[in-house]
Amino acid sequence: MNEWNWHSRWPAPAKLNLFLHVVGRRADGYHLLQTVFRFIDRCDWLRFSPRADGSIELATPTPGVAPDDDLTVRAARLLQAHTGCRQGATIHLEKTLPMGGGLGGGSSDAASVLLALNHLWQTGVPRGELEKLGLALGADVPVFVHGRNCFAEGVGETFTDLDLPPAAYLILQPPVLVPTAAIFGSPDLRRDTPAMRPADWRPGIGGNDLEAVACAAFPAVASHLAWLRQHAPDAMMTGSGACVFAAFGSEDAAATACAGMPEGMIGWVANGLTQHPLAEIAR
Numbered sequence: 461m462n463e464w465n466w467h468s469r470w471p472a473p474a475k476l477n478l479f480l481h482v483v484g485r486r487a488d489g490y491h492l493l494q495t496v497f498r499f500i501d502r503c504d505w506l507r508f509s510p511r512a513d514g515s516i517e518l519a520t521p522t523p524g525v526a527p528d529d530d531l532t533v534r535a536a537r538l539l540q541a542h543t544g545c546r547q548g549a550t551i552h553l554e555k556t557l558p559m560g561g562g563l564g565g566g567s568s569d570a571a572s573v574l575l576a577l578n579h580l581w582q583t584g585v586p587r588g589e590l591e592k593l594g595l596a597l598g599a600d601v602p603v604f605v606h607g608r609n610c611f612a613e614g615v616g617e618t619f620t621d622l623d624l625p626p627a628a629y630l631i632l633q634p635p636v637l638v639p640t641a642a643i644f645g646s647p648d649l650r651r652d653t654p655a656m657r658p659a660d661w662r663p664g665i666g667g668n669d670l671e672a673v674a675c676a677a678f679p680a681v682a683s684h685l686a687w688l689r690q691h692a693p694d695a696m697m698t699g700s701g702a703c704v705f706a707a708f709g710s711e712d713a714a715a716t717a718c719a720g721m722p723e724g725m726i727g728w729v730a731n732g733l734t735q736h737p738l739a740e741i742a743r
């Protein structure tokens with residue numbers, strides 16, 4: 461795709477988990493999931509400048525994250541190490557997505573860095589190999605590299621692609637940062653939901669097994685969910701929280717519910733994407 465170059469502004473879209481079941485646990489403690497990932501049109505944005513000195517610099521440090529720990533920097537260095545590439549880059553990251561929001565913001569940033577620098581450095585790593593590389597950075601990174609809405613299994617790295625109908629979502633952003641590891645580590649988490657066949661899933665099937673634990677630990681998640689359920693009974697949490705969302709029949713209906721939010725509640729309308737905006741790169 462020739463239109464992507466060093467002058468481009470690269471999107472890193474958010475995801476929603478349209479359902480999320482915990483169906484088991486691996487020996488290393490990671491959980492076996494079944495989930496449907498849907499990309500939405502709310503994004504972080506990245507720009508890159510080339511560097512001849514081979515170093516990776518983040519020009520816009522993320523508040524609360526040391527630059528060396530930032531998933532963007534770690535992704536760029538991982539690609540360098542994997543390919544032996546001697547080129548560097550300065551990364552500019554414009555954050556829109558909340559951290560610890562269950563929208564996969566940091567994971568999406570990392571995936572877009574892998575896709576963008578693989579293209580800009582011309583390192584030619586095939587997408588399937590990039591997905592595996594991404595898994596070393598986090599369980600949510602591979603799906604953003606994969607680029608298709610899908611039913612995911614394993615720890616979230618085995619995909620069955622899905623064509624999802626258009627949908628408008630109202631997403632509420634409780635003012636808390638939910639630590640994913642603490643939710644998965646809770647003794648109260650149910651880990652034995654029976655697995656389903658990907659072909660049997662339809663929109664509306666399944667809930668989020670992490671929701672009860674997150675609501676108990678973070679009352680703001682519970683109160684936002686309770687408010688949203690008055691307008692849309694199918695509302696649920698995405699990922700390990702904190703954000704909660706519901707699908708509406710139209711963007712107008714979602715916007716009307718959004719306009720009725722109580723003072724101080726943060727929420728916004730987003731549309732489901734048919735695929736990741738970088739889905740065709742490196743395919």
Ligand SMILES: C[C@](O)(CO)[C@H](O)COP(=O)(O)OP(=O)(O)OC[C@H]1O[C@@H](n2ccc(N)nc2=O)[C@H](O)[C@@H]1O
Pocket residue numbers: 477480489490491492493495562564567597598599600601614615616640641644645699700
């Ligand atoms: C909840 C989801 O957002 C659903 O899409 C993801 O499963 C979380 O993916 P992520 O944020 O990329 O998570 P990671 O950074 O890989 O893992 C954070 C922590 O969550 C726990 N974790 C994560 C994923 C998984 N399938 N099982 C787990 O038990 C592990 O304790 C891990 O140390």
Ligand SMILES: Nc1ncnc2c1ncn2[C@@H]1O[C@H](COP(=O)(O)OP(=O)(O)OP(=O)(O)O)[C@@H](O)[C@H]1O
Pocket residue numbers: 522524525529530531532558559560561562563564565566567569600638640699700701702
């Ligand atoms: N570029 C980045 N953007 C956001 N978080 C980052 C970044 N780099 C590192 N992090 C760390 O990753 C943590 C998780 O961030 P992220 O926004 O991916 O959470 P999340 O939306 O809950 O993701 P998930 O849905 O994957 O659980 C943050 O609390 C932060 O410490």
